[in-house]
Amino acid sequence: MSTEDAHTRRDIDTWLHNANADLHAALDTVLDIDAGLADAQLPSRHTTLIDALDDVLDLDAGLRGIVATTEPAAVSPPTPTENEPAAPVPTTIESSSQPPSTASPALLSIRTAVIVLATFVIGIGVSILTFSAAGNVASAVLSGLGAASATVSLLHNLIGSDRHHH
Secondary structure, three states: OOHHHHHHHHHHHHHHHHHHHHHHHHHHHHOOHHHHHHHHOHHHHHHHHHHHHHHHOOHHHHHHHHOOOOOOOOOOOOOOOOOOOOOOOOOOOOOOOOOOOOOOOOOOOHHHHHHHHHHHHHHHHHHHHHHHHHOOHHHHHHHHHHHHHHHHHHHHHHHOOHHHHO
């Protein structure tokens, strides 16, 4: 190999090294490696967040608090005393009878409760995932609100209206 060839090879190696360094510098200004790593870890973090929510939220208790039961509470007949005759026991139950006046009406219909609950869960879930990916609270809130509004619209059309479900 001649001296000129060695010099040309050194120039090419230097040029490649400098071009590679420039490429890395340009990529560092455009790409965020920490955000990419956070995105790669989202599935495992999602499971952790869902497990944590399961530990603090009681879905059944929440639904019981929102939706009143349709069955009236069981009332035991008074027991007669020795001097008082027993009251006649009705033999038929009228199908159109209203529940006792002591039962409180449902705050929300089941359809509305499902839509509200799904909207809440999806909005919070999207907000948590956005915050864990971007680390920006404003973006997380806006994306959660957008997802929640889309959920309301979608479920309202998907489930139908209350008029058809009564």
